[in-house]
Amino acid sequence: MLLAQFLDRAGTGLWAAAAVLYFTFVLGLDAGRIGLLLGAAAVAGIAGSPLAGHLAGRFPVRSLLIGCHLLRLGTLGALLVVTRFDLLLPLVAVTYLGDRAAKALEMLFATRVAGERRATYQALSRSTANAGYAVGAGIAAAGLALGTREAYQALILANALSFLAAAVLVRRTREPRAEGRVAAGAGDAGTGGAGDAGTGRVAPGRTGAPSPWRDRGYLRFVLLDIPMNLDDSVLAVGLPLWLVAHTDAPHALVPAFLVINTVLVVVLQLRVSARFEGPRRAAAAVTVYGLTMLACCVLLALTAGAGAVAASVALLAAAVLVTGAELLRSVSSWELAVSLAPEQARASYLGVAGMAQSVQKAAGPLLLTGAVMTAGPAGWLALGTGIAALSVLQRRCAVHRLDSAPGRPGPTEPAPSGKGCAAATE
Secondary structure (H helix, E strand, C coil), X not given: CHHHHXXXXXXXXXXXXXXXXXXXXXXXXXXXXXXXXXXXXXXXXXXXXXXXXXXXXXXXXXXXXXXXXXXXXXXXXXXXXXXXHHXXXXXXXXXXXXXHHXXXXXXXXXXXXXXXXXXXXXXXXXXXXXXXXXXXXXXXXXXXXXXXXXXXHHHHHHHHHHHHHHHHHHHCCCCCCCCCCCCCCCCCCCCCCCCCCCCCCCCCCXXXXXXXXXXXXXXXXXXXXXXXXXXXXXXXXXXXXXXXXXXXXXXXXXXXXXXXXXXXXXXXXXXHHHHCXXXXXXXXXXXXXXXXXXXXXXXXXXXXXXXXXXXXXXXHHHHHHHHHHHHHHHHHHHHHHHHCCCHHHHHHHHHHHCHHHHHHHHHHHHXXXXXXXXXXXXXXXXXXXXXXXXXXXXXXXXXXXXXXXXXXXXXXXXXXXXXXXXXXXX
16 A cells, blocks of 8 residues: 555656646646636545545445546546646546545545554655655656656656556555444444534434534534644745745755655654654644744744845755644644544544645645735744644644543543633533
8 A cells, every 4th residue: 555655646746746837838828727727626626535535434445546546547648638728627626636535545544454553654654655756756857857748748647657556556455344434324323323513422312423514523623624734835835935035045945845845754754653643642743733833934934134044044944844844744633533533434534634635735825825925024923823823722622522532531631621612522
């Protein structure tokens, strides 16, 4: 499975590096149409995770994951021959929907395979994924250097074939027993059903698996998890654009951000995951995430008006901090998404949890470019303060739900105030 993920991410790295240039120089699309393509893709991606979670409660995860790989194989292959914009729009949207669905299914598969060691598996998975992205981006650089139509098409074909190889590898992987799979409407009274609106617990006399869409406490977790994913947009959009438009740092520094991120994730992910293993430590990691993002935003605010050397040092330090935040988020978001979900409906719950990252990918760049950077240094300070404050609320709500879940032992630390989270267990 890890090898399949490596090949998948290597192909995705190829596509990510070449997509905009392919649309521009090969298909001749203007910036407006490219923006519409990517916007539609982001919106479609939001639906991918909950759709995958819903289906995973009824069908084998392995079969669904193979289907996602083959779906993207077909859509990427079609891009080689389709040039009409009205056909490109649904093709790109379906590709991104399949991409987000595949990531949600990989998360669920890992949860079933690794059990209580899921944090370690997640660390290995993220290290493998980052290595794949790096390899894919490196291969793409060689193809983009040629700049011919054939070179771009070769990159797209390589991405499509990576999905085929991944599907073959997943086919050879044995799926563990599906603990959380339930048939629609099935279940024993008291163990499934619509559940309590706050915890996913089942009301007496009801049957079936609890629904995440009726679980206010879990939906609150997912909503608060959206700003806990903003490190992604800060690294990919905020740092480069802020450097170019608001500092005197050399533009050649931009690639260093990705290098720092890739190297630190590969080297440190296992250590960070071991440090914050378990639901309560994962909840503590949320607060550390907020403070780390606050420090990153403060550094970015200080670069405005600073000299080239000072701005360069601060930007590199900000890249280290935002990568640290990513390491913490990869542990906390996944562990809490699993731990806060009822076991008998984990597939559908994890599908809804996956929406947080998809929504952030769609809205995060707009927030940074339309509000934060427009406001200048004050915008960065407001963003950092907001994330830090929401991280405290997220931790409080998570701990409150963990303490209130049926069958769980009492808290091993002083329980924080439940203010603002009382609805999570009402």
